[in-house]
Amino acid sequence: MAVTGALVTGGILLVLVGANPVDAYVEMVKGTFGSWFDVSLVLTEMVPLVIIGLGLVIAFKARIWNIGAEGQFMFGALVGGAFALRVPLQNQFLAIPAVLLVGALAGALWGLLVAAARVRWRVNEVISSLLLNYVALFVFAYAVRKPLRDPGGFKPTSERVPDQFVLGDVPVDEIRVHVGIVVALLLVPLVGFLVNRSPFGMRATMFGMNPEAAQAAGVNASKMTLRIMMLSGALAGLAGIIQVLGSELRLSNNMSTGYGFTAIVVALIARLRPFGVLLAAAFLGALTLGGDVIQRTQQVPRVLTMVIQAIFVLFLLLADRRRSN
Amino acid sequence: MTGVRKSFGSVAALDGADFYLRHGEIHALLGENGAGKSTLMNILYGLELRDGGEILIDGHPVDFQTPQDAVAEGLGMVHQHFKLVPRLTVIENVILGGKDSRAFRLPDLETSARKLEDLAETYGLPISARDRVSNLSVGEQQRVEILRSLYFGARTLILDEPTASLTPLEVRQLLAKLRDLARAGTSIIIITHHLDEVMESADRVTVLRSGSNVGTLEASETSQLELARMMVGRDVGILTQSDAIRDQKVDQSVKDKNRPVLRLSGVDASSRVAETGKETVARRGLFDLSLEIHPGEIVAVAGVEGNGQAELEDVLSGFLEVDQGEFAIDGKDCTTCSPEDLLNLGAGYIPSDRYRRGLIGGLSVAVNVSYDRIGEAPVGNRFWVDSKELMRLGDRAVEEYSIAVRGAGELAGTLSGGNAQRVVIARALAKELRLLVAAQPTRGLDVGAIEFIWGLLEEQRSRGLATLLITTDLDEVMALSDRVYVMYRGRLSEVPRDRESIGLAMGGANKQGEESL
Numbered sequence: 110m111a112v113t114g115a116l117v118t119g120g121i122l123l124v125l126v127g128a129n130p131v132d133a134y135v136e137m138v139k140g141t142f143g144s145w146f147d148v149s150l151v152l153t154e155m156v157p158l159v160i161i162g163l164g165l166v167i168a169f170k171a172r173i174w175n176i177g178a179e180g181q182f183m184f185g186a187l188v189g190g191a192f193a194l195r196v197p198l199q200n201q202f203l204a205i206p207a208v209l210l211v212g213a214l215a216g217a218l219w220g221l222l223v224a225a226a227r228v229r230w231r232v233n234e235v236i237s238s239l240l241l242n243y244v245a246l247f248v249f250a251y252a253v254r255k256p257l258r259d260p261g262g263f264k265p266t267s268e269r270v271p272d273q274f275v276l277g278d279v280p281v282d283e284i285r286v287h288v289g290i291v292v293a294l295l296l297v298p299l300v301g302f303l304v305n306r307s308p309f310g311m312r313a314t315m316f317g318m319n320p321e322a323a324q325a326a327g328v329n330a331s332k333m334t335l336r337i338m339m340l341s342g343a344l345a346g347l348a349g350i351i352q353v354l355g356s357e358l359r360l361s362n363n364m365s366t367g368y369g370f371t372a373i374v375v376a377l378i379a380r381l382r383p384f385g386v387l388l389a390a391a392f393l394g395a396l397t398l399g400g401d402v403i404q405r406t407q408q409v410p411r412v413l414t415m416v417i418q419a420i421f422v423l424f425l426l427l428a429d430r431r432r433s434n
Numbered sequence: 435m436t437g438v439r440k441s442f443g444s445v446a447a448l449d450g451a452d453f454y455l456r457h458g459e460i461h462a463l464l465g466e467n468g469a470g471k472s473t474l475m476n477i478l479y480g481l482e483l484r485d486g487g488e489i490l491i492d493g494h495p496v497d498f499q500t501p502q503d504a505v506a507e508g509l510g511m512v513h514q515h516f517k518l519v520p521r522l523t524v525i526e527n528v529i530l531g532g533k534d535s536r537a538f539r540l541p542d543l544e545t546s547a548r549k550l551e552d553l554a555e556t557y558g559l560p561i562s563a564r565d566r567v568s569n570l571s572v573g574e575q576q577r578v579e580i581l582r583s584l585y586f587g588a589r590t591l592i593l594d595e596p597t598a599s600l601t602p603l604e605v606r607q608l609l610a611k612l613r614d615l616a617r618a619g620t621s622i623i624i625i626t627h628h629l630d631e632v633m634e635s636a637d638r639v640t641v642l643r644s645g646s647n648v649g650t651l652e653a654s655e656t657s658q659l660e661l662a663r664m665m666v667g668r669d670v671g672i673l674t675q676s677d678a679i680r681d682q683k684v685d686q687s688v689k690d691k692n693r694p695v696l697r698l699s700g701v702d703a704s705s706r707v708a709e710t711g712k713e714t715v716a717r718r719g720l721f722d723l724s725l726e727i728h729p730g731e732i733v734a735v736a737g738v739e740g741n742g743q744a745e746l747e748d749v750l751s752g753f754l755e756v757d758q759g760e761f762a763i764d765g766k767d768c769t770t771c772s773p774e775d776l777l778n779l780g781a782g783y784i785p786s787d788r789y790r791r792g793l794i795g796g797l798s799v800a801v802n803v804s805y806d807r808i809g810e811a812p813v814g815n816r817f818w819v820d821s822k823e824l825m826r827l828g829d830r831a832v833e834e835y836s837i838a839v840r841g842a843g844e845l846a847g848t849l850s851g852g853n854a855q856r857v858v859i860a861r862a863l864a865k866e867l868r869l870l871v872a873a874q875p876t877r878g879l880d881v882g883a884i885e886f887i888w889g890l891l892e893e894q895r896s897r898g899l900a901t902l903l904i905t906t907d908l909d910e911v912m913a914l915s916d917r918v919y920v921m922y923r924g925r926l927s928e929v930p931r932d933r934e935s936i937g938l939a940m941g942g943a944n945k946q947g948e949e950s951l
Binding site: 307308309311312314315318319323324325326327328 | 751753772773774777778783785790791792793794795796797801805806808809814816817818819821861
């Protein structure tokens with residue numbers, strides 16, 4: 110029902126710009142699931158969405174509205190990337206865990222700022238996390254323009270990260286996806302356990318549903334807020350550094366297409382269920398790539414495909430709302 | 435009113451209820467929570483529509499669709515929670531929603547104010563029409579509500595739990611005023627569950643039980659005990675318990691005065707959120723509080739709500755830090771304790787706002803029963819929640835505390851007041867406790883639940899638990915406490931355990947002359 114509604118509304122828009130909606134949709138599906146190569150692209154697109162989305166599920170469960178995943182993602186990418194570019198670790202088995210840790214810690218730090226402001230000065234986390242996105246973005250932009258800039262490069266990007274830091278592809282013949290996908294897939298059950306079966310997750314849920322009752326039951330509100338934001342930020346930061354090492358291979362300003370924001374939608378469509386994040390990320394990843402495809406084959410402007418995406422999401426959320434009422 | 439019926443969904447709130455009111459009488463409408471008292475009166479006042487039955491006024495049938503219809507027929511209703519706008523003045527509140535406040539024309543405040551003050555004088559209910567409602571005491575606000583009804587020509591007054599938030603002194607004054615009004619020809623219906631007030635003021639009593647009437651009696655020909663039996667349909671133990679038995683218990687508790695479990699000494703605290711714009715409201719906070727509780731003793735803190743009980747509750751549950759003074763449990767300093775620290779010291783807590791602080795509606799009853807033990811045995815360990823054990827403990831609590839649910843997996847948000855409170859208490863008592871802070875543990879509950887909870891608290895006392903009972907219910911104080919303190923304007927004083935002394939202290943004894951109704 111929701112899908113039909115979205116397809117029809119999207120179709121009307123496609124007709125308005127002079128495209129054949131049926132062709133466009135067929136192309137979208139073909140372009141995303143038509144070949145192993147296309148599937149690989151979808152999977153690659155999913156990696157950051159899944160990892161960030163999981164972190165947001167943790168935060169949203171506790172009703173801590175972390176809107177700053179984009180900034181945490183970029184800051185993780187930046188600090189992790191700088192580590193890879195500047196710290197001469199030679200052994201791959203040492204280098205990769207170390208750089209992933211650094212990226213996650215950087216994201217956690219960015220999340221910690223938000224939590225500290227909320228705990229210490231009661232700053233609403235929606236505002237602080239949103240604004241910190243821009244801080245992270247501009248710090249990143251400065252870094253690739255000045256200290257980390259590739260002197261030989263034309264565009265403001267860093268040099269390529271050294272080989273020992275690069276995440277290779279998964280050893281499956283048909284599929285070309287870096288091993289970040291493995292990390293993402295492992296994190297799904299891990300976060301699932303954390304959220305649903307662990308004392309921490311249970312207390313976070315309690316805190317989200319009724320903070321005062323949770324506190325009366327011994328949940329420390331400050332500690333909970335700090336831990337949740339650090340964890341949420343750490344996952345976004347991890348996604349950032351994985352994106353650098355697996356996909357971009359260098360730091361560049363436009364390395365994020367708004368993953369931190371799309372992941373909010375992922376977490377919400379998944380109704381805050383970790384396994385749902387996987388499906389939601391696949392759906393949104395496919396939608397993004399499908400948009401690229403019809404831009405190329407049907408001359409549908411990229412902006413319109415973004416509108417169609419938004420329509421899909423709105424219809425899904427609408428249907429979800431109606432079901433839960 | 436004859437054979438009035440009303441159902442909400444599949445539940446029959448009124449099942450053929452009859453009610454007859456005479457001119458110029460005070461008629462008490464008595465019943466447990468959920469007996470249908472308020473529903474019956476809401477129907478009379480046009481707030482709810484009846485499913486069946488007849489309403490006659492002076493012999494002619496009426497059919498009120500809205501309260502405006504009822505007001506036009508000379509009815510007035512004073513709700514338990516006053517419907518006043520605090521920022522407006524008395525007269526503005528009175529004419530708000532009245533007939534002469536037409537759109538685009540400012541009502542004539544001067545004339546109305548004079549009319550109201552004349553009325554107030556006639557009925558001996560002095561009020562200043564120009565005062566802001568936010569500056570008035572609860573008793574004065576109630577006076578405004580009554581005058582508003584009279585202003586619109588009410589010949590019949592319906593008062594829903596009029597004494598709920600008044601001091602004993604104010605209650606007596608109100609009842610006296612009501613008698614004056616009745617003598618002047620106004621018919622008055624009082625919805626209540628306070629037996630003593632019925633006996634003191636009413637001419638006749640109608641008792642409702644589960645939607646139909648048990649009977650109508652002349653107040654002079656009945657007794658509190660008979661009315662209590664009619665209300666609950668059986669003998670009520672708590673009301674027959676004599677003070678002699680209680681005095682024995684006091685003696686016992688004095689004996690083990692070895693070491694206090696809870697000790698407060700010279701405690702000052704101020705509430706986190708400052709009240710703004712209410713200059714004349716009593717200063718918020720606690721001043722120089724001292725109190726000790728020993729094992730096996732129930733100490734009551736009585737008082738009218740809003741005199742610092744909330745702050746005391748917050749201090750003792752770790753939500754509010756002590757500014758100054760000593761606060762110790764079993765000799766350990768607690769002045770900077772968090773709720774978590776207090777739990778670990780063996781302090782249990784029954785919050786006065788059970789839905790906000792005592793329950794998580796979106797989680798199951800089973801989780802609610804044990805959620806303060808998540809992360810420790812027996813509910814799994816630090817890394818894992820044992821959901822089977824959680825369910826088992828939930829089922830056990832449902833049975834032990836007779837919580838009316840189909841299973842422990844049901845969401846706690848669906849529970850009614852009494853059952854919600856049973857869950858809260860089941861959780862508090864599941865732990866090994868040294869001290870129990872029970873704030874308003876039976877507020878709003880029916881007699882059955884009250885009896886059950888009082889029984890639990892007495893049982894815990896006999897096991898040596900020290901209990902601090904913060905309550906505004908005088909019956910509860912008398913039924914349970916070994917010693918009594920009264921809280922007034924943020925200060926605490928120990929008083930003899932009799933109604934007269936408590937009542938006087940609740941009204942700030944030295945101020946009684948000024949606070950006249």
